[in-house]
Amino acid sequence: MASSHPEIPRAETSPTPTSAPLPPETPVACYLVTQTDGQVTQGPTTLPLSELGPGEVLVEVAWSSVNYKDAMVTQPGNRVARRSPLVPGVDLAGRVLQSDDPGITPGTAVVVHGYDLGVAHHGGFAALARVPASWVVALPAGLDPRAAMVVGTAGFTAAMSVDALERVGLEPARGPVLVTGASGGVGSMAVAMLARRGYRVVASSGKTQERAWLEALGASEVIGRDDLEPNPGRVLGPGRFAAAVDCVGGRTLALVLRDLAYGGAVAASGLTGGAELATTVYPFITRGVSLLGIDTVATDRARRQQIWARIADPADLRPGDLERFVDREVGLGELDEALQDVLAARVRGRVLVRPSR
Numbered sequence: 001m002a003s004s005h006p007e008i009p010r011a012e013t014s015p016t017p018t019s020a021p022l023p024p025e026t027p028v029a030c031y032l033v034t035q036t037d038g039q040v041t042q043g044p045t046t047l048p049l050s051e052l053g054p055g056e057v058l059v060e061v062a063w064s065s066v067n068y069k070d071a072m073v074t075q076p077g078n079r080v081a082r083r084s085p086l087v088p089g090v091d092l093a094g095r096v097l098q099s100d101d102p103g104i105t106p107g108t109a110v111v112v113h114g115y116d117l118g119v120a121h122h123g124g125f126a127a128l129a130r131v132p133a134s135w136v137v138a139l140p141a142g143l144d145p146r147a148a149m150v151v152g153t154a155g156f157t158a159a160m161s162v163d164a165l166e167r168v169g170l171e172p173a174r175g176p177v178l179v180t181g182a183s184g185g186v187g188s189m190a191v192a193m194l195a196r197r198g199y200r201v202v203a204s205s206g207k208t209q210e211r212a213w214l215e216a217l218g219a220s221e222v223i224g225r226d227d228l229e230p231n232p233g234r235v236l237g238p239g240r241f242a243a244a245v246d247c248v249g250g251r252t253l254a255l256v257l258r259d260l261a262y263g264g265a266v267a268a269s270g271l272t273g274g275a276e277l278a279t280t281v282y283p284f285i286t287r288g289v290s291l292l293g294i295d296t297v298a299t300d301r302a303r304r305q306q307i308w309a310r311i312a313d314p315a316d317l318r319p320g321d322l323e324r325f326v327d328r329e330v331g332l333g334e335l336d337e338a339l340q341d342v343l344a345a346r347v348r349g350r351v352l353v354r355p356s357r
């Protein structure tokens, strides 16, 4: 059962008074991606404050993070970016500098992710971000902006996946839970959160060198990507898993569906292994399995608050030492390499971005 959090204690608000409005020409350090005729140029630069876009709340971005989607917007011809030029960064956390919304006070520690952020509206790879008030979530007690970005959209996705599986009846006694793409952001967070909840976690990763790290996060067993195919050519596998958290999609998701036990479910969030899904109806009609779609982007604020409260709670989903997930910290000048590394699956866990670095 998902725990409920009727009252969400908030992180401490600093006593910072509202600062005087900044002049519109104030230069804002950022990382900009420009698409012209199928060619992409990208790199650190500045934008005037007046070009940050509409919104009631100006946030001083203390931390952002690199998510797979940020790397997607740098690919020529991608259909993810909805404007050019674009400051990517689907994630940000920091303190409110100025607010025209009576419900959001300057100094409040906040997290903003999803919606149009970093896709159709300038995102978190900048020292300042202006966003609509409805996108802003006050951080719960126990999470500061850096911790919130270690978790980030990836951890939020993992938490939503666990929450979705538990809503359809998953509990530790049902059996092992598979996590695919386990060395990445969504995957590693899912491993740790499921272990925290008492599940036996089987982590699937193409990176054999990460076995010890995944076990330290809570995996009971680490299997390779190819270990998902013990019965090639058969429409049903042995039904080894009670449930799965899948951020890989494509052929991997088809193999996961085949290997779910009777009544099992998979929470599907990603496409690093491909967007196509070629499967049969047999897992659905013979084992009653469920395919649960996970979308964090349009999730409303009340639901975000519930999920962030679960993530902040050490007795619930909060993974132990968050530093274990940090691959590295980068500044705007080091983002080129970090984005390439995400695309090439050379990242373990999470890359943090400090725009002021």
Ligand SMILES: C=CC(=O)SCCNC(=O)CCNC(=O)[C@H](O)C(C)(C)COP(=O)(O)OP(=O)(O)OC[C@H]1O[C@@H](n2cnc3c(N)ncnc32)[C@H](O)[C@@H]1OP(=O)(O)O
Binding pocket: 067, 068, 069, 079, 080, 090, 153, 269, 270, 271, 297
């Ligand atoms: C951190 C978060 C994530 O990582 S989420 C996972 C990554 N996300 C994606 O890969 C999706 C990015 N989007 C795309 O690649 C494209 O939008 C597309 C392939 C999903 C569709 O592109 P296409 O160019 O074929 O069509 P349109 O853009 O014209 O869209 C068709 C229709 O769908 C609506 N729509 C598009 N994106 C979304 C969305 N994210 N959520 C909800 N609806 C979406 C769009 O408005 C169009 O509807 P219409 O009624 O015709 O306006």
Ligand SMILES: NC(=O)C1=CN([C@@H]2O[C@H](COP(=O)(O)OP(=O)(O)OC[C@H]3O[C@@H](n4cnc5c(N)ncnc54)[C@H](O)[C@@H]3O)[C@@H](O)[C@H]2O)C=CC1
Binding pocket: 066, 067, 068, 069, 153, 154, 157, 180, 181, 182, 183, 184, 185, 186, 187, 206, 225, 247, 248, 252, 268, 269, 270, 271, 272, 273, 274, 294, 295, 296, 297, 342, 343, 345, 347, 349
């Ligand atoms: N639906 C939603 O709201 C969200 C979706 N996502 C999606 O989840 C996926 C993972 O995101 P992140 O964790 O940020 O990325 P990441 O780059 O941190 O992790 C990706 C993982 O996929 C693995 N991988 C890469 N190529 C693969 C292949 N061909 N076959 C099998 N595994 C492969 C990598 O080794 C890594 O473990 C992405 O597709 C992203 O778009 C992420 C957040 C929210």
